[in-house]
Amino acid sequence: MAYDKFNVLTSTAYPLPIENVDTDQIIPARFLKATERVGFGDNFFRDWRYNQDGTPKTEFPLNKEIYAGSKILVGGKNFGSGSSREHAAWSVYDFGLRCVISSFFADIFRNNCLNVGVLPVQVSSGFADQLFDAILADPKTEIKVDLPNQTVTLVATGASESFEINTYKKDNMLNGFDDIDYLKNIEDEISAFAKTRPF
Amino acid sequence: MANTLFDKVWDAHVVRKVKEGPDVLFIDRHFIHEVTSPVAFLGLESRGNDVVYPEKTFATADHNTPTINQHLPVEDPLSANQLDALERNAKKYGISHWGLGDKNNGIVHVVGPENGITLPGATIVCGDSHTSTHGAFGAIAFGIGTSEVEMVLSTQCIMQPKPKSLRININGSLGVGVTPKDVALYIISKLTTSGATGYFVEYAGDVFTNMSMEGRMTVCNLSIEMGARGGMIAPDEKTYDYIKGRALAPKGKDWEKAMEYWSTLFSEADAEFDLELSFDAAEIEPMITYGTNPGMGIGVSKSIPNSDPSDSGATSYKKSLAYMNFDEGESMLGKEIDFVFLGSCTNGRIEDFRAFCNIIKGRKKAANVTAWLVPGSHKVVDQIKEEGLDKIIDSAGFVLREPGCSACLAMNDDKIPSGKLSVSTSNRNFEGRQGPGSRTLLASPLVAAASAVSGVVTDPRTLLN
Numbered sequence: 070m071a072y073d074k075f076n077v078l079t080s081t082a083y084p085l086p087i088e089n090v091d092t093d094q095i096i097p098a099r100f101l102k103a104t105e106r107v108g109f110g111d112n113f114f115r116d117w118r119y120n121q122d123g124t125p126k127t128e129f130p131l132n133k134e135i136y137a138g139s140k141i142l143v144g145g146k147n148f149g150s151g152s153s154r155e156h157a158a159w160s161v162y163d164f165g166l167r168c169v170i171s172s173f174f175a176d177i178f179r180n181n182c183l184n185v186g187v188l189p190v191q192v193s194s195g196f197a198d199q200l201f202d203a204i205l206a207d208p209k210t211e212i213k214v215d216l217p218n219q220t221v222t223l224v225a226t227g228a229s230e231s232f233e234i235n236t237y238k239k240d241n242m243l244n245g246f247d248d249i250d251y252l253k254n255i256e257d258e259i260s261a262f263a264k265t266r267p268f
Numbered sequence: 269m270a271n272t273l274f275d276k277v278w279d280a281h282v283v284r285k286v287k288e289g290p291d292v293l294f295i296d297r298h299f300i301h302e303v304t305s306p307v308a309f310l311g312l313e314s315r316g317n318d319v320v321y322p323e324k325t326f327a328t329a330d331h332n333t334p335t336i337n338q339h340l341p342v343e344d345p346l347s348a349n350q351l352d353a354l355e356r357n358a359k360k361y362g363i364s365h366w367g368l369g370d371k372n373n374g375i376v377h378v379v380g381p382e383n384g385i386t387l388p389g390a391t392i393v394c395g396d397s398h399t400s401t402h403g404a405f406g407a408i409a410f411g412i413g414t415s416e417v418e419m420v421l422s423t424q425c426i427m428q429p430k431p432k433s434l435r436i437n438i439n440g441s442l443g444v445g446v447t448p449k450d451v452a453l454y455i456i457s458k459l460t461t462s463g464a465t466g467y468f469v470e471y472a473g474d475v476f477t478n479m480s481m482e483g484r485m486t487v488c489n490l491s492i493e494m495g496a497r498g499g500m501i502a503p504d505e506k507t508y509d510y511i512k513g514r515a516l517a518p519k520g521k522d523w524e525k526a527m528e529y530w531s532t533l534f535s536e537a538d539a540e541f542d543l544e545l546s547f548d549a550a551e552i553e554p555m556i557t558y559g560t561n562p563g564m565g566i567g568v569s570k571s572i573p574n575s576d577p578s579d580s581g582a583t584s585y586k587k588s589l590a591y592m593n594f595d596e597g598e599s600m601l602g603k604e605i606d607f608v609f610l611g612s613c614t615n616g617r618i619e620d621f622r623a624f625c626n627i628i629k630g631r632k633k634a635a636n637v638t639a640w641l642v643p644g645s646h647k648v649v650d651q652i653k654e655e656g657l658d659k660i661i662d663s664a665g666f667v668l669r670e671p672g673c674s675a676c677l678a679m680n681d682d683k684i685p686s687g688k689l690s691v692s693t694s695n696r697n698f699e700g701r702q703g704p705g706s707r708t709l710l711a712s713p714l715v716a717a718a719s720a721v722s723g724v725v726t727d728p729r730t731l732l733n
């Protein structure tokens with residue numbers, strides 16, 4: 070799925086300091102019935118954003134006007150646990166976010182994010198706390214995520230930390246490429262390998 | 269360094285290693301279902317690609333299918349749309365398709381092994397995180413996202429960094445009423461839902477050697493709930509006996525050749541794991557969860573801990589208990605329940621129905637309980653009938669439904685209403701997993717049965733004959 074290139078992103082951020090946010094919260098199963106990739110942004114965190122009668126829960130950070138338009142979400146530890154549904158990562162992207170910062174990510178979610186153009190940035194729990202504190206003190210706090218240099222910085226104070234991403238995935242994100250582009254380029258090698266498989 | 273079982277299978281599938289990047293991993297078997305595949309086919313088409321090895325992909329309809337009146341058209345237009353898309357895509361690309369009503373239809377992780385598609389030493393993926401089930405056969409099996417479904421369709425490969433290895437040893441013998449589900453819930457309660465993140469698990473020790481294939485599938489199925497990519501168990505005679513003669517299993521000379529290879533699939537005595545953990549079988553009790561993630565489990569006769577026993581954070585612990593409407597220190601036994609769900613790829617196989625029937629036999633369903641008994645496949649239904657379990661189910665006042673994922677993720681009509689409490693043999697107790705506002709207690713088929721006939725959370729050991 071094509072996505073926009075990612076280079077340096079400076080933005081305010083939504084704070085979601087809750088641990089173990091699972092993919093059933095990010096996008097509840099009943100919204101997985103699409104046969105096309107549309108409408109997922111609307112149902113991002115559906116049951117935490119809306120009451121059962123459809124009115125918004127105004128206290129929920131994603132609904133707060135002061136954070137509107139942020140491209141970054143700072144989440145609690147073990148973000149994205151649970152199901153393999155890539156719809157969770159789509160809903161992050163379609164909601165308008167390009168980066169999720171957390172002190173720990175669930176495996177498949179992290180992988181899915183990288184495949185759809187959302188950058189998962191894992192920081193130390195101390196730095197995550199600093200980010201939460203800064204955002205809660207001033208909702209207009211800006212965070213700079215610099216992919217080429219692999220750093221994440223609190224713009225106001227200059228506090229900074231580096232993050233890990235493998236070179237391959239980094240190049241993909243910088244160029245807007247994905248794994249299928251790569252694999253299609255080595256098709257002959259794959260078909261030669263396929264012939265060696267016993268079943 | 270000597271190889272682990274996982275190393276042997278993984279390394280045999282690496283097409284190439286990307287410099288400072290993931291491995292290109294060849295996939296032997298790919299399962300698809302109606303929910304996570306339609307967008308993958310759209311992606312494939314928008315890039316102008318084709319399905320390269322249609323014979324290596326298998327489609328079955330399960331996630332949003334109704335569990336009654338499957339012979340009638342599916343009422344929900346969105347579900348019907350996804351089912352049509354699956355059938356259309358399968359037909360268009362020459363992929364085998366077991367749609368609603370087909371005798372081979374059922375939950376993807378139940379029908380794969382039943383039909384001999386799941387084999388030791390294979391790499392198996394599916395756009396469903398419980399693909400780890402197939403690891404019970406000594407395969408590397410794990411869940412993937414829709415982009416990766418498209419990758420497998422169009423290239424038969426995915427790109428993944430090799431996970432670290434974790435061996436979980438459990439020796440000794442299990443107590444009465446302690447099932448494979450309890451073993452898995454026990455491990456998750458010790459490790460937490462993120463304790464095995466980044467690892468691929470191998471289960472070893474007497475407990476797993478002595479376990480049936482069905483039980484091994486239950487354990488491997490739940491590997492993902494401790495954060496692991498997947499889990500596997502070295503194949504042995506039980507594995508071969510299970511596979512032999514299944515419709516799509518290798519036959520004749522191919523079988524001989526396969527056996528030769530499979531017999532090499534074990535971790536060498538001096539193989540090193542990145543992490544190794546051991547537990548004592550005697551410590552494991554029938555388990556139940558009390559919170560909103562599968563790591564929040566305790567022995568069914570225990571009380572809810574007074575503080576978070578794991579390090580998952582005090583806020584989520586309090587939020588979780590508030591959602592469940594439970595208090596710290598409360599006993600789980602005796603809590604009045606509203607629903608019981610027996611089914612899913614975790615506990616929807618024949619052995620699970622046998623266990624359930626063992627308890628309900630000669631008893632009656634409690635009046636306050638609505639029970640959904642949903643077999644994992646048509647083959648399981650047939651076997652239930654062959655063994656006469658349907659009669660026990662019937663005379664105890666229960667109803668057997670038709671196969672599918674059902675209330676495991678509640679995408680069809682089988683939704684637990686808001687606020688209601690369900691004892692479920694499925695794999696996830698997340699907020700709203702079984703329907704918006706539903707409250708889920710994960711447990712074994714024995715605990716589910718004991719609670720279904722008592723109307724309250726019950727220790728099955730008090731009802732076992």
Ligand code: SF4
Pocket residue numbers: 330331375376377396397398612613614672673676677695
């Ligand atoms: S039963 Fe549940 S976990 Fe298993 S395949 Fe279906 S939805 Fe996934």
